[in-house]
Amino acid sequence: MKLIETPIVGAVVLEMPIFRDDRGQFQETYNERRFLELGLPIDWKQDNLSMSRKNVVRGLHYQLIQPQGKLVRVISGAVFDVAVDLRRHSATFGKHVSVELSAENGLAFYIPAGFAHGFTALTDDACFAYKVTDFYEPSGDRTLLWNDPELGIEWPIDAAQAIVSAKDQLGKSWKDAEVFP
Numbered sequence: 001m002k003l004i005e006t007p008i009v010g011a012v013v014l015e016m017p018i019f020r021d022d023r024g025q026f027q028e029t030y031n032e033r034r035f036l037e038l039g040l041p042i043d044w045k046q047d048n049l050s051m052s053r054k055n056v057v058r059g060l061h062y063q064l065i066q067p068q069g070k071l072v073r074v075i076s077g078a079v080f081d082v083a084v085d086l087r088r089h090s091a092t093f094g095k096h097v098s099v100e101l102s103a104e105n106g107l108a109f110y111i112p113a114g115f116a117h118g119f120t121a122l123t124d125d126a127c128f129a130y131k132v133t134d135f136y137e138p139s140g141d142r143t144l145l146w147n148d149p150e151l152g153i154e155w156p157i158d159a160a161q162a163i164v165s166a167k168d169q170l171g172k173s174w175k176d177a178e179v180f181p
Contacts, residue, residue: 001034006097009090010112011083012040013099014071018106027106029073030131040110041069044131052079052121052128056163057146057155059118060084060171064178065140067113069133077126078102079119080156084144086179087114094174096153101128114180116144118168120157142178145171 004013019026032042052058060082062068072081084096100122101107111117113133121128144151147159151174155162172178 001028001031001038003038003040006099008083008085008092008095008097011085011097011115012110014108014110016106016108029108030071041071041133044071044133045135046132048130048132049075050128050130052126053163054121054124054126055157055161057118057120057157057168058165059168060116060144060146061118062086062116062142062144063134063137063140064142064180066134066137067140067180068136069113070111070117070130071108072101072111072117072119072128072130073106073108074101074103075127075129076103077121077123078104079121079126079128081109081119082117082153083109083111084116084151084153085114086116086144086177088179088181090114093179094151096151098153116142116177118146120155120162122156143168143171144177145173148174150174
């Protein structure tokens with residue numbers, strides 16, 4: 001397992017070897033000892049699975065109450081994954097980082113608490129799995145508008161083709177978003 005730093009401190013990509021042969025493949029996706037060595041969380045509270053079709057956009061979500069760190073990866077298909085730094089004290093406050101996650105590349109993305117997170121499915125079907133460091137708390141749930149021009153995210157889809165939930169369409173603009181201290 002190899003840790004790859006991003007331009008935003010705390011948000012890291014994990015390269016986990018995939019062993020392939022004529023029978024299929026094997027990949028270790030979590031190892032408590034290795035996570036401890038890398039300084040990553042080991043106390044996960046919940047595992048989630050999301051299935052999306054091409055052009056579905058989910059996010060940008062975050063929780064002000066019970067903020068969650070997330071370890072995200074793709075089981076099948078591919079997604080364009082984005083994290084936006086909402087930590088007011090951070091040198092990268094308001095900046096974002098993106099990564100393509102796929103079953104083929106086997107990458108995982110760790111996003112610490114204090115970030116908004118979202119993704120769009122790049123393939124006809126994408127199965128997205130993630131661990132979180134705290135439980136979902138509906139009263140703390142917030143959404144940042146996924147395509148707010150102030151964020152400068154270059155989504156690899158045409159906004160007119162994006163399939164976005166009613167909740168996510170009502171996300172707050174960057175200037176109106178509640179952020180972390």
